[in-house]
Amino acid sequence: MSNARVAGVGLTHFGVHPERTSRDLFAEAGLAALDDAGVDPADVEGVFYGNFMGELAESQGHQGPLAAEALGVDAPATRFESACASAGAAAREAVKNVRNGEADVLVAGGAERMNNLGTASTTEALAIAADELYEVRAGMTFPGAYALMADAYFHEFGGSREDLAAVAVKNHANALENEYAQFQREITVDEALDAPLIAEPLGLFDSCPITDGASAIVLVSEAYADEHDLDAPVAITGTGQGGDKMALQDRESLVYTPAAEAAAREAYADAGVTAAAVDVAEVHDCFTIAEVLAIESLGFVEVGEGITAASDGLTSRDGALPVNLSGGLKAKGHPVGATGTSQLAELTRILRGDHHNSPAVPDAEVAVAHNAGGTVASAVVHVLEVVE
Amino acid sequence: MSNARVAGVGLTHFGVHPERTSRDLFAEAGLAALDDAGVDPADVEGVFYGNFMGELAESQGHQGPLAAEALGVDAPATRFESACASAGAAAREAVKNVRNGEADVLVAGGAERMNNLGTASTTEALAIAADELYEVRAGMTFPGAYALMADAYFHEFGGSREDLAAVAVKNHANALENEYAQFQREITVDEALDAPLIAEPLGLFDSCPITDGASAIVLVSEAYADEHDLDAPVAITGTGQGGDKMALQDRESLVYTPAAEAAAREAYADAGVTAAAVDVAEVHDCFTIAEVLAIESLGFVEVGEGITAASDGLTSRDGALPVNLSGGLKAKGHPVGATGTSQLAELTRILRGDHHNSPAVPDAEVAVAHNAGGTVASAVVHVLEVVE
Numbered sequence: 001m002s003n004a005r006v007a008g009v010g011l012t013h014f015g016v017h018p019e020r021t022s023r024d025l026f027a028e029a030g031l032a033a034l035d036d037a038g039v040d041p042a043d044v045e046g047v048f049y050g051n052f053m054g055e056l057a058e059s060q061g062h063q064g065p066l067a068a069e070a071l072g073v074d075a076p077a078t079r080f081e082s083a084c085a086s087a088g089a090a091a092r093e094a095v096k097n098v099r100n101g102e103a104d105v106l107v108a109g110g111a112e113r114m115n116n117l118g119t120a121s122t123t124e125a126l127a128i129a130a131d132e133l134y135e136v137r138a139g140m141t142f143p144g145a146y147a148l149m150a151d152a153y154f155h156e157f158g159g160s161r162e163d164l165a166a167v168a169v170k171n172h173a174n175a176l177e178n179e180y181a182q183f184q185r186e187i188t189v190d191e192a193l194d195a196p197l198i199a200e201p202l203g204l205f206d207s208c209p210i211t212d213g214a215s216a217i218v219l220v221s222e223a224y225a226d227e228h229d230l231d232a233p234v235a236i237t238g239t240g241q242g243g244d245k246m247a248l249q250d251r252e253s254l255v256y257t258p259a260a261e262a263a264a265r266e267a268y269a270d271a272g273v274t275a276a277a278v279d280v281a282e283v284h285d286c287f288t289i290a291e292v293l294a295i296e297s298l299g300f301v302e303v304g305e306g307i308t309a310a311s312d313g314l315t316s317r318d319g320a321l322p323v324n325l326s327g328g329l330k331a332k333g334h335p336v337g338a339t340g341t342s343q344l345a346e347l348t349r350i351l352r353g354d355h356h357n358s359p360a361v362p363d364a365e366v367a368v369a370h371n372a373g374g375t376v377a378s379a380v381v382h383v384l385e386v387v388e
Numbered sequence: 389m390s391n392a393r394v395a396g397v398g399l400t401h402f403g404v405h406p407e408r409t410s411r412d413l414f415a416e417a418g419l420a421a422l423d424d425a426g427v428d429p430a431d432v433e434g435v436f437y438g439n440f441m442g443e444l445a446e447s448q449g450h451q452g453p454l455a456a457e458a459l460g461v462d463a464p465a466t467r468f469e470s471a472c473a474s475a476g477a478a479a480r481e482a483v484k485n486v487r488n489g490e491a492d493v494l495v496a497g498g499a500e501r502m503n504n505l506g507t508a509s510t511t512e513a514l515a516i517a518a519d520e521l522y523e524v525r526a527g528m529t530f531p532g533a534y535a536l537m538a539d540a541y542f543h544e545f546g547g548s549r550e551d552l553a554a555v556a557v558k559n560h561a562n563a564l565e566n567e568y569a570q571f572q573r574e575i576t577v578d579e580a581l582d583a584p585l586i587a588e589p590l591g592l593f594d595s596c597p598i599t600d601g602a603s604a605i606v607l608v609s610e611a612y613a614d615e616h617d618l619d620a621p622v623a624i625t626g627t628g629q630g631g632d633k634m635a636l637q638d639r640e641s642l643v644y645t646p647a648a649e650a651a652a653r654e655a656y657a658d659a660g661v662t663a664a665a666v667d668v669a670e671v672h673d674c675f676t677i678a679e680v681l682a683i684e685s686l687g688f689v690e691v692g693e694g695i696t697a698a699s700d701g702l703t704s705r706d707g708a709l710p711v712n713l714s715g716g717l718k719a720k721g722h723p724v725g726a727t728g729t730s731q732l733a734e735l736t737r738i739l740r741g742d743h744h745n746s747p748a749v750p751d752a753e754v755a756v757a758h759n760a761g762g763t764v765a766s767a768v769v770h771v772l773e774v775v776e
Binding site: 021053054055056061064065066068075076078080081083096097100102128129131132133136244246250377 | 434516762
């Protein structure tokens with residue numbers, strides 16, 4: 001089995017691009033990734049593409065062929081949909097295809113157009129990632145669902161809105177020099193606490209924005225990388241996936257995300273690493289509480305201790321384990337179907353040393369990406385390593 | 389590399405089930421497949437699930453976790469969407485996972501709920517599988533698109549509405565004893581010709597119906613089959629996928645489906661067989677003309693000769709190469725996201741000898757399934773063989 005190397009990465013600016021379609025956004029990210037890789041588009045054997053709400057936002061399903069067409073490649077393409085983990089799920093299958101010799105060159109990525117719907121309609125559209133019969137009909141949307149999880153966490157382990165605000169403050173600071181980020185501005189804890197509540201205890205700054213954007217990575221076999229003399233020092237050495245009950249009411253607890261735990265366990269075993277070996281991570285902070293749950297599920301801190309990781313500085317840029325150096329979903333933005341591969345793109349650049357925040361982890365060798373769907377009813381975790 | 393064995397198959401009745409959700413339908417098909425396989429649900433390591441229009445028909449995306457939950461399995465699940473080839477795309481990745489040792493037991497399947505939208509809205513919903521910018525906005529829906537392809541075919545190679553009607557007559561006859569089929573009744577050529585035109589030259593009986601239903605197969609590694617002493621004589625020995633421009637206007641010709649040709653080429657090479665070795669096939673006859681194009685792309689007949697295959701008896705139950713012994717999409721029905729794996733289920737039963745139409749091909753050893761998305765902008769082909 002050969003490792004799947006990340007030969008190149010590409011991102012669009014994440015933000016408000018109401019005049020651009022998913023195919024248009026994906027063309028920019030995908031061609032940038034191929035250019036970064038130095039790979040001839042004619043060599044691409046398949047496109048593994050994530051998109052979540054194209055049916056609702058663009059009246060466009062069947063986006064796989066459009067994604068291949070956007071790159072000008074004559075290759076089969078498949079669209080993966082696993083809510084906010086769509087691109088993570090796409091990348092996972094692409095990684096397995098490459099390492100098992102099914103293909104030498106694949107593009108994995110995703111795109112999402114969201115802002116054209118408007119905030120209220122987008123929140124309703126996003127809710128289709130929850131259980132329509134048992135959650136959405138009762139009025140549940142994701143801010144409310146994550147607010148329940150935050151409340152349950154506070155009840156079980158303690159913590160405060162200040163602790164959550166520290167997550168947002170950290171991630172905004174990390175995005176300050178990220179040219180692709182939706183928000184390149186610092187915020188303060190007071191600003192976060194004074195902002196309007198969205199669903200108590202979560203306020204405006206506990207929530208990621210609505211984002212248009214795309215991302216892509218080029219995965220190649222080691223044989224292909226060698227043959228074409230590619231500069232591809234980073235490999236995806238571990239992949240894992242987990243699932244959980246869709247509706248919160250059907251789970252044993254609101255304060256654990258076992259799907260992410262299972263995904264992490266599988267990815268670590270796959271890569272042959274432990275949580276202790278991880279130098280840097282991108283996690284799915286759709287809401288600040290989600291980052292807290294993520295770092296616990298990934299084994300970076302004990303259960304119940306994630307809440308103070310940001311306020312204590314553990315996960316900050318100069319902390320022991322920097323989390324979301326890109327700015328995370330909170331500040332970089334969250335174009336749903338593109339987020340998973342954007343994490344892999346950011347981490348690849350951090351490991352290669354050409355990320356604006358690479359200096360924060362100058363000797364980083366092992367990175368982890370955590371991509372979650374819904375209230376973590378699905379989760380995909382990847383381990384990236386510097387292999388040469 | 390171990391072959392992926394089809395240990396079990398399951399289908400719901402295909403038809404009008406407006407009171408049933410996709411998860412409900414999938415539970416029935418998936419549990420039937422596990423029961424047929426004699427596999428403990430606790431052994432299932434993943435669910436590869438196809439669904440096309442859940443967002444529009446059920447306000448439900450992120451159906452992967454629901455599919456796993458429906459089977460009562462604690463395993464990760466991913467939803468694949470490639471229009472009408474969704475379940476084929478799901479099965480393809482599942483096959484590769486099993487044969488490459490990534491998993492020993494996977495369920496591949498799909499479900500679709502369609503009738504609750506009503507005919508006009510369903511036709512509009514289906515149109516999101518075409519190019520929204522360049523086809524749908526101009527008024528194109530799939531009956532119109534396939535009518536253009538039929539007209540182009542007639543112009544290029546000749547043929548008549550009678551030839552197309554022969555396809556429908558054959559497929560209706562094949563479904564007569566299929567307890568899962570939407571239509572268990574014979575039709576005549578005259579009935580087909582006298583029926584209302586939908587989009588000239590295609591009439592009502594040239595078009596598949598709107599269908600609710602689900603299908604599933606259980607894929608296991610040879611090691612697992614041996615260890616559990618499973619009766620699983622059929623393997624999926626070849627898988628292939630192809631892609632094409634989404635919009636008809638961007639293609640060189642309307643009378644070829646190169647995505648299906650590429651998928652067939654790959655699947656045959658993968659299995660180490662040729663078209664001449666195929667004993668029986670299920671092809672994607674969403675419209676009668678689609679079956680004609682399919683058998684040409686699969687190499688069963690020369691280009692331009694597919695039009696008379698049904699009227700000449702080549703593809704009939706007692707012909708040299710029986711096609712759509714299940715009744716095909718035309719008579720069995722076409723629950724979009726479930727069709728790909730329903731073809732694999734039908735062919736497995738034919739090869740095992742326990743299908744109502746198995747007697748038509750008593751010594752069948754090699755079967756082919758052809759599943760297409762949109763106007764064949766995506767295509768997945770699988771080769772099934774009796775391996776013990």
